[in-house]
Amino acid sequence: MPTLLALDASSTACSCALIRNRQIVQRFEIAPREHTRLLLPMIDEVLAEVGVSLTQLDAVVYGHGPGSFTGLRIAAGIAQGLAYGADLPLIGVSTLEALALAAHRKWHARHVIAALDARMEEIYVGAYHCHDGALSVALDPRVLPPSRLRLPDTDRDIEWLGIGSGWQLLSNIPVDVQAALPQTLPDELPAAEDLVRLAATSWERGARGSAPHEVIPVYLRDEVAWRKA
Amino acid sequence: MRVLGIETSCDETGVALYDTDAGLLADALYSQVALHAEFGGVVPELASRDHTRKLLPLVDQVLADAQLAKQDLDAIAYTAGPGLVGALMVGACTAHGMARALDIPVLGVHHMEGHLLAPMLEETAPAFPFVALLVSGGHTQLVDVRGLGDYRLLGESVDDAAGEAFDKVAKMLELPYPGGPQVAALAERGRSERFRFPRPMTDRPGLDFSFSGLKTHTLTTLRQLHEQDAFDDQAQADVARAFEDAVVDTLIIKCRRALKESGRTRLVVAGGVSANRRLRETLDIALTKLGARAFYPRGRFCTDNGAMIAYAGAQRLIAGQHSQTLQPRPRWPLAELTPPGC
Numbered sequence: 285m286p287t288l289l290a291l292d293a294s295s296t297a298c299s300c301a302l303i304r305n306r307q308i309v310q311r312f313e314i315a316p317r318e319h320t321r322l323l324l325p326m327i328d329e330v331l332a333e334v335g336v337s338l339t340q341l342d343a344v345v346y347g348h349g350p351g352s353f354t355g356l357r358i359a360a361g362i363a364q365g366l367a368y369g370a371d372l373p374l375i376g377v378s379t380l381e382a383l384a385l386a387a388h389r390k391w392h393a394r395h396v397i398a399a400l401d402a403r404m405e406e407i408y409v410g411a412y413h414c415h416d417g418a419l420s421v422a423l424d425p426r427v428l429p430p431s432r433l434r435l436p437d438t439d440r441d442i443e444w445l446g447i448g449s450g451w452q453l454l455s456n457i458p459v460d461v462q463a464a465l466p467q468t469l470p471d472e473l474p475a476a477e478d479l480v481r482l483a484a485t486s487w488e489r490g491a492r493g494s495a496p497h498e499v500i501p502v503y504l505r506d507e508v509a510w511r512k513a
Numbered sequence: 514m515r516v517l518g519i520e521t522s523c524d525e526t527g528v529a530l531y532d533t534d535a536g537l538l539a540d541a542l543y544s545q546v547a548l549h550a551e552f553g554g555v556v557p558e559l560a561s562r563d564h565t566r567k568l569l570p571l572v573d574q575v576l577a578d579a580q581l582a583k584q585d586l587d588a589i590a591y592t593a594g595p596g597l598v599g600a601l602m603v604g605a606c607t608a609h610g611m612a613r614a615l616d617i618p619v620l621g622v623h624h625m626e627g628h629l630l631a632p633m634l635e636e637t638a639p640a641f642p643f644v645a646l647l648v649s650g651g652h653t654q655l656v657d658v659r660g661l662g663d664y665r666l667l668g669e670s671v672d673d674a675a676g677e678a679f680d681k682v683a684k685m686l687e688l689p690y691p692g693g694p695q696v697a698a699l700a701e702r703g704r705s706e707r708f709r710f711p712r713p714m715t716d717r718p719g720l721d722f723s724f725s726g727l728k729t730h731t732l733t734t735l736r737q738l739h740e741q742d743a744f745d746d747q748a749q750a751d752v753a754r755a756f757e758d759a760v761v762d763t764l765i766i767k768c769r770r771a772l773k774e775s776g777r778t779r780l781v782v783a784g785g786v787s788a789n790r791r792l793r794e795t796l797d798i799a800l801t802k803l804g805a806r807a808f809y810p811r812g813r814f815c816t817d818n819g820a821m822i823a824y825a826g827a828q829r830l831i832a833g834q835h836s837q838t839l840q841p842r843p844r845w846p847l848a849e850l851t852p853p854g855c
Binding site: 509 | 603606609702
C-alpha cells in the first residue's frame with residue numbers, strides 16, 4: 285500500500301489528506317478565497333500527524349478537475365512544486381470520481397452521477413458504477429447545460445444517486461433523469477480523502493503517476509476566449 | 514546564495530538562476546505572444562493555463578544550462594504582484610510547493626522592483642541613489658530610489674500607460690498585435706516635420722503623465738487623413754513618427770524635471786518601452802547636457818523576465834527576508850515596499 289499525499293482546491297472547500305498503511309488523515313475546510321493561505325499549513329499538519337516527511341511519500345496527488353479554474357491551478361501549482369522538488373511522481377485524480385466514491389462510501393450508492401456547477405448555466409458531469417470501493421465509468425466527464433443531460437445508456441431500471449453542487453440546478457434537468465434519481469446530495473464537496481483513496485487503488489493496480497509538469501488540470505471547458513469578429 | 518527567479522505576472526513565463534557571488538547563471542523565457550495574438554490582447558485565463566504547462570520545463574532548462582541540480586538552490590523568488598491574479602497564482606503556488614519540498618526560503622517579489630533593479634544585472638550598473646522611469650504596457654512611473662526598498666513615487670500616468678498607448682495606436686494603424694514595437698518600426702520611415710502632436714501635461718509643473726489625450730489626437734488625425742483621402746503608407750508612417758516623438762519628448766521632459774528636482778545624476782529606464790531605440794538615443798543626448806546618465810537593462814530584460822525577479826529576490830533573501838504565507842498581490846503599490854529588515 286503506497287504512502288500518498290493529496291490536495292484539493294477545486295471548490296469552495298480545500299483539503300489535504302495523507303494515506304499510509306491504509307490509514308487516512310485529513311484536513312478539510314470550507315473557506316472560499318482562503319485556499320492559498322490554508323493549504324501549505326494543512327500539508328505540514330498531516331505530515332506531522334502521521335510522522336512522515338515528503339521524501340517518504342511515493343507520490344503526490346491532486347484533484348485535477350473539473351472545478352474552479354483558479355482552484356485547480358492552486359492545487360496543481362503546489363502539487364507540481366512539491367512533487368518536482370521532492371523528485372516524486374504526480375497523480376491527477378478526477379474531482380467527479382472523488383464525489384462518486386464519497387457517495388459509495390458514505391451512502392452505499394452503487395450508481396452515481398456526480399455533477400458540479402460549471403457556471404454559465406452548465407454543469408460538469410460524469411456517471412460511475414461503484415463496487416467494493418472501485419469505480420467504473422458509465423458516462424465520461426463532460427460539460428453541458430443541465431437540460432441536455434441524458435442517463436448513461438445502461439439498464440433502464442437502475443436507480444442513480446446524484447452528488448455535487450450541479451444538483452442545485454435540478455429543476456433544469458429532464459424529467460426522465462429526475463425520475464431515475466430518487467436522491468441527490470447537492471451540498472457535498474470533493475475531498476482529498478477520496479482522491480487519496482482512488483489514487484491508492486490505482487497504485488495497487490500498477491499506475492505510478494507521471495512527471496509533475498505533465499499532470500495539468502482537466503478543465504473540461506476549453507472555450508474560454510472569443511476571437512474578435 | 515543561488516536564487517531561482519520565477520516570473521508569471523502576465524503573458525511571459527520567465528525563469529532564471531542568479532548567484533550573489535557569480536552573477537546571472539542562466540535565464541529562460543517562454544512568451545505567449547502568439548497565443549494571445551488572435552484575440553488582440555492578453556486573455557487572462559489562457560495566460561494562466563499556459564504558465565501551468567510551461568513553468569517546470571523552464572525550471573529544468575535553466576538548471577540544465579547552469580549545470581546544477583535543484584538541490585543546489587538556496588532560495589526561490591517569485592513575482593507576487595502586481596499583475597493578473599490567476600497568472601501570479603501559478604508562479605506563487607509552484608514556488609511555495611518547491612521551496613517546501615527543498616526546505617529552502619521563498620520570497621514574493623514586487624514585479625516593478627524587479628524592473629527597476631534590472632539594470633543592476635549589466636556590467637555598468639548604476640549606484641544608489643537614482644531616479645527610475647518605469648515605462649511599460651502597465652505602468653508609467655517616476656520613482657526616486659534611495660536604496661533597496663526605499664522608494665518614493667514622484668509621478669505616474671493618470672490614465673493610460675505609455676506602452677498601452679503604443680499598443681492602442683498600433684490598433685488604430687491596423688498593425689499586428691502586440692503593436693508597440695511595430696509602431697516604433699513604422700516610425701523609422703516616418704517624417705517628424707509633417708505632424709506635431711501635443712506633449713501632454715508638460716506645460717504645467719509636476720511629474721504626472723497622461724497619454725489618453727494623445728491617443729485621441731492620433732485617432733482624430735487619422736480620421737482627417739481618411740476624410741481627405743490622404744491616408745497612404747507614408748501618412749501612416751508619419752502618424753506613427755509624430756506619436757512616437759510626442760511620447761518620447763514627454764517622457765524626457767519629465768525625466769529631466771525629476772532629475773533636477775531630486776538632484777540625482779543617474780536615471781534608470783526599465784520596462785518594455787525602455788527598449789525603444791528613439792527614446793534611448795534622445796534621452797542619452799538630453800541627459801548628457803544635464804551632466805546626468807541613463808542606465809538601461811539589456812534588450813531582453815526590458816520586458817518581463819525571470820532574471821530581474823531572481824536578482825531583486827536575492828538582494829532581499831540574502832538580508833534574511835522571506836515569505837511565510839502564500840498570497841499573491843494583484844494590486845500592490847510600489848511605495849508600500851520597505852528595505853529588508855524594516
